[in-house]
Amino acid sequence: MIYEGSRKGRRATAQAPLEKAELSSIPAAMLRDTQAGLPEISEMQAVRHFTRLSQKNFSIDTHFYPLGSCTMKYNPRACNTLASLPALLARHPLAPETHSQGFMGCLYELQEILKTVTGMHAVSLTPAAGAQGEFAGVAMIRAYHDERGDRERNEILVPDAAHGTNPASAVMCGYKTREIPTADDGDIDVEALKSALGPQTAGIMLTNPSTVGVFERRIKEIAGLVHDAGGLLYYDGANLNAILGKVRPGDMGFDVIHMNLHKTFSTPHGGGGPGAGPVGVSKRLEPYLPVPMVDFDGSDYLWLTERDRPQTMGRLSAFAGNAGVLLRAYVYARLLGREGMHRVAEFSTLNANYLLKRLMDAGFDAAYPDRRASHEFILTLKRQAKELGVNTMDFAKRLLDYGVHAPTTYFPLLVPECLLVEPTETEAKEELDNFVEIMKRINQEAETQPEMVKQAPHTMPVRRLDDVRAARELDLAWRED
Amino acid sequence: MPFIPHTEDDIEEMLAAIGVETIDALFDEIPDELRCGELDDIPPGMPEMELARLMQARARADGQPLCFIGAGAYDHHIPAAVWELTTRGEFYTAYTPYQAEASQGTLQLLYEYQSMMTALTAMDVSNASLYDGASALAEAVLMAVRANRKSKSKRILVPRNLHPVYRKVTHTIVRNQQIELVEVAYDSASGGIDSTDLDRHSGEDYAALIIPQPNFFGVLEAVDELTDWAHANGMLAIAVVNPLAMAVLKPAGEWGEQGADICCGEGQPLGAPLASGGPYFGFLCSTQKLVRQMPGRIIGKTVDLDGKPGYALTLQAREQHIRRSKATSNICTNQGLMVTAATIHMSLMGSEGLQRVAAASHANAAELTHALTSLPGVEGLFDGPVFHERVVRLPIAANKALRALAAHNVLGGFDLSDDYPELGDAILVCATELRSESDIESYRSKLERVIASQVETPCQLKPDW
Numbered sequence: 001m002i003y004e005g006s007r008k009g010r011r012a013t014a015q016a017p018l019e020k021a022e023l024s025s026i027p028a029a030m031l032r033d034t035q036a037g038l039p040e041i042s043e044m045q046a047v048r049h050f051t052r053l054s055q056k057n058f059s060i061d062t063h064f065y066p067l068g069s070c071t072m073k074y075n076p077r078a079c080n081t082l083a084s085l086p087a088l089l090a091r092h093p094l095a096p097e098t099h100s101q102g103f104m105g106c107l108y109e110l111q112e113i114l115k116t117v118t119g120m121h122a123v124s125l126t127p128a129a130g131a132q133g134e135f136a137g138v139a140m141i142r143a144y145h146d147e148r149g150d151r152e153r154n155e156i157l158v159p160d161a162a163h164g165t166n167p168a169s170a171v172m173c174g175y176k177t178r179e180i181p182t183a184d185d186g187d188i189d190v191e192a193l194k195s196a197l198g199p200q201t202a203g204i205m206l207t208n209p210s211t212v213g214v215f216e217r218r219i220k221e222i223a224g225l226v227h228d229a230g231g232l233l234y235y236d237g238a239n240l241n242a243i244l245g246k247v248r249p250g251d252m253g254f255d256v257i258h259m260n261l262h263k264t265f266s267t268p269h270g271g272g273g274p275g276a277g278p279v280g281v282s283k284r285l286e287p288y289l290p291v292p293m294v295d296f297d298g299s300d301y302l303w304l305t306e307r308d309r310p311q312t313m314g315r316l317s318a319f320a321g322n323a324g325v326l327l328r329a330y331v332y333a334r335l336l337g338r339e340g341m342h343r344v345a346e347f348s349t350l351n352a353n354y355l356l357k358r359l360m361d362a363g364f365d366a367a368y369p370d371r372r373a374s375h376e377f378i379l380t381l382k383r384q385a386k387e388l389g390v391n392t393m394d395f396a397k398r399l400l401d402y403g404v405h406a407p408t409t410y411f412p413l414l415v416p417e418c419l420l421v422e423p424t425e426t427e428a429k430e431e432l433d434n435f436v437e438i439m440k441r442i443n444q445e446a447e448t449q450p451e452m453v454k455q456a457p458h459t460m461p462v463r464r465l466d467d468v469r470a471a472r473e474l475d476l477a478w479r480e481d
Numbered sequence: 482m483p484f485i486p487h488t489e490d491d492i493e494e495m496l497a498a499i500g501v502e503t504i505d506a507l508f509d510e511i512p513d514e515l516r517c518g519e520l521d522d523i524p525p526g527m528p529e530m531e532l533a534r535l536m537q538a539r540a541r542a543d544g545q546p547l548c549f550i551g552a553g554a555y556d557h558h559i560p561a562a563v564w565e566l567t568t569r570g571e572f573y574t575a576y577t578p579y580q581a582e583a584s585q586g587t588l589q590l591l592y593e594y595q596s597m598m599t600a601l602t603a604m605d606v607s608n609a610s611l612y613d614g615a616s617a618l619a620e621a622v623l624m625a626v627r628a629n630r631k632s633k634s635k636r637i638l639v640p641r642n643l644h645p646v647y648r649k650v651t652h653t654i655v656r657n658q659q660i661e662l663v664e665v666a667y668d669s670a671s672g673g674i675d676s677t678d679l680d681r682h683s684g685e686d687y688a689a690l691i692i693p694q695p696n697f698f699g700v701l702e703a704v705d706e707l708t709d710w711a712h713a714n715g716m717l718a719i720a721v722v723n724p725l726a727m728a729v730l731k732p733a734g735e736w737g738e739q740g741a742d743i744c745c746g747e748g749q750p751l752g753a754p755l756a757s758g759g760p761y762f763g764f765l766c767s768t769q770k771l772v773r774q775m776p777g778r779i780i781g782k783t784v785d786l787d788g789k790p791g792y793a794l795t796l797q798a799r800e801q802h803i804r805r806s807k808a809t810s811n812i813c814t815n816q817g818l819m820v821t822a823a824t825i826h827m828s829l830m831g832s833e834g835l836q837r838v839a840a841a842s843h844a845n846a847a848e849l850t851h852a853l854t855s856l857p858g859v860e861g862l863f864d865g866p867v868f869h870e871r872v873v874r875l876p877i878a879a880n881k882a883l884r885a886l887a888a889h890n891v892l893g894g895f896d897l898s899d900d901y902p903e904l905g906d907a908i909l910v911c912a913t914e915l916r917s918e919s920d921i922e923s924y925r926s927k928l929e930r931v932i933a934s935q936v937e938t939p940c941q942l943k944p945d946w
Contacts, residue, residue: 016558085537098887429495
């Protein structure tokens with residue numbers, strides 16, 4: 001804990017101005033009368049402390065990280081270096097267009113690349129993450145219906161397997177949500193969808209490939225049904241990595257999509273962000289896109305604002321979103337180029353199907369054994385839980401001991417004891433083979449020494465944590481005793 | 482193949498194991514008519530060295546003008562160690578710490594961040610970040626509407642001297658939940674919230690009053706009186722503060738008799754580079770009483786099976802991945818890496834270092850306004866005390882003056898005429914600790930020449946956004 005190394009009067013102020021200037025023009029009543037209580041440590045203490053903290057993390061750079069739905073692939077160093085050129089970091093967001101042409105050119109080209117690869121009519125880059133993209137997308141659906149005077153539509157449909165952000169975003173836009181069940185083969189239950197559609201339907205939010213790791217085969221039919229009912233289709237781009245350059249949401253009939261650039265375009269996940277969640281739309285939704293956007297008049301790049309887009313759904317951040325993340329995605333897209341885009345889907349799908357087949361051969365149960373995996377797949381450890389008393393959480397924690405980050409656990413909720421595994425295209429075959437060997441070994445351990453597995457992990461900086469205590473005896477900030 | 486490690490032999494063995502002939506066969510569940518062809522509009526892949534040339538050229542094209550714009554993003558020195566450490570792969574390439582045992586680095590860092598933010602703002606609790614200052618305010622408004630059970634109105638008092646884009650973003654995010662933002666005027670003499678206009682709403686039902694410190698004009702508000710007024714009228718007090726200013730100003734938790742209920746703002750001054758507007762991070766702190774209404778991730782300290790201290794995500798029943806449509810917010814991914822930088826930044830600067838930066842910025846802004854208002858026809862507006870920004874009115878058209886200055890490589894400030902036409906040719910200027918005496922003199926002398934010649938720049942430009 002950083003405060004434990006703090007000593008009164010110790011300072012690292014080589015970085016601060018040498019002296020404290022006067023604040024005499026500010027009335028004393030407005031000033032604080034005690035210091036803020038930040039740690040007082042030396043620079044070396046800080047460097048050592050945070051270096052050591054970093055070493056307590058698993059990360060893509062140090063470990064295989066097959067976290068389903070999160071696309072934890074290698075983050076090329078060039079993306080960071082080239083987006084962090086000193087002149088780019090020094091740019092003020094309100095610099096005039098005369099001093100922004102280089103930066104705006106990158107954003108404009110990124111907009112164009114994203115349009116092409118998703119088959120959408122127009123793209124706005126400003127949403128700061130996937131969930132903000134969802135909010136923007138649903139708000140555009142709402143603006144579209146409202147503008148047409150179609151105000152009875154008050155419901156957004158979401159599959160029962162959807163990411164939690166989908167229903168939460170719909171509610172933030174003032175909608176009710178209704179769940180659509182998933183059929184036994186992993187596709188959406190089209191009969192249930194038919195009976196849920198009606199004059200109250202504003203739209204449906206879908207992920208394709210879906211969160212159960214399979215391609216929604218009847219997507220064209222679903223799009224037709226929803227459009228016939230007067231609703232619009234929202235595409236959650238969480239799984240875009242699986243189909244990049246193979247099939248495009250625009251061609252499937254979606255009206256609005258978001259992309260997670262921190263997944264598909266390999267910008268870093270940063271221990272929980274920042275991300276970027278650009279939105280793409282069909283022609284009829286273009287007027288509602290969030291601003292600002294970048295336009296090109298043949299010689300100069302221009303900002304599009306409320307003036308140019310009076311029907312916009314609005315602004316989502318103080319400036320133009322997570323610009324530095326967008327630059328990283330731009331560098332990645334240019335490194336890959338058109339041929340590299342296809343390979344993302346091809347090799348992430350190859351890796352997932354190979355890993356699934358090897359695990360099934362090793363005796364593990366796939367949730368959808370008769371389906372092709374997309375870039376991810378679901379294992380169910382229901383049998384192990386029932387027969388050995390060792391559940392998915394135990395497998396996940398034991399994986400940590402073997403130096404592998406656990407796949408996503410217990411999501412989607414409809415598959416019992418599930419692991420959602422996404423190896424990504426940047427992992428080599430031997431890493432996948434190693435994962436299979438580890439899973440086999442854990443399965444053996446579950447048979448011979450289940451208690452040991454249930455107590456895992458054994459080699460991490462801490463053992464299993466008391467979550468109940470964390471929530472009951474809230475300790476959310478350090479305080480001097 | 483860039484970033485794909487497969488050899489021809491690997492591919493063959495893997496396809497054989499799966500039992501298909503080609504990689505393409507793995508896409509056989511996708512209907513043929515949906516398959517897209519080549520992506521000819523995307524340029525071919527580029528080697529790293531060529532791309533490096535391209536990006537360097539782009540960066541050069543934007544020049545490195547001398548910047549006197551603030552308006553929500555501030556040019557401060559960032560200690561070298563901050564980003565050296567932040568970009569370590571173990572921070573840079575980890576994700577949300579769902580597997581607590583394998584994420585103690587990130588989790589402990591976030592707990593330390595929460596500790597430092599609550600110390601800086603004198604609030605009880607902090608979350609682990611939101612997207613930026615503007616969206617953090619929108620979340621604070623939603624939180625206040627949920628939390629103020631005495632209020633039935635879903636109305637919020639928003640001062641007109643709050644950052645205009647913050648007002649727009651908040652409107653965008655809350656409007657579909659029928660929340661109404663009601664404007665409060667500013668006092669044309671001081672630049673602070675107009676207490677007479679505020680008193681018109683006395684006794685009416687509002688969920689909260691938003692109190693900026695400093696406000697968009699750089700002017701400091703009478704926060705004690707405003708907070709007490711809000712509480713006396715059954716409203717929550719939402720503070721929107723510059724976190725650097727909190728190092729020297731009375732912290733939000735100590736405003737008035739009871740302190741602000743929610744304190745939010747833009748974290749950028751704590752270690753994030755200007756970088757064209759992001760990524761930055763929004764912070765959100767509150768009283769203990771409101772913790773269950775907070776949006777976003779929160780980290781708690783607990784113990785492991787052996788009783789050893791450790792850190793974990795807590796109160797997750799507020800969040801979308803558990804509560805879905807009943808969550809306090811839809812936020813999932815936040816701005817973790819920026820918080821990492823901020824935590825290291827605050828550790829290195831300490832309270833004393835941040836105070837010095839704040840005081841130096843305050844002094845430089847005073848020097849800048851002194852220099853500019855010494856020019857004939859340039860006057861400082863508002864007599865309220867300021868932090869590190871100030872409104873000045875020019876004797877010539879503000880947009881033309883700023884364009885002419887930009888042509889001389891000086892970004893002279895933010896043009897207020899669109900958002901506050903009643904102020905005339907007013908601009909908002911800022912000088913942080915990084916602007917030297919000679920920078921300020923350079924600005925003054927160029928503005929002097931621009932005013933004298935009243936030149937217009939030859940290039941036709943659209944107004945800045």
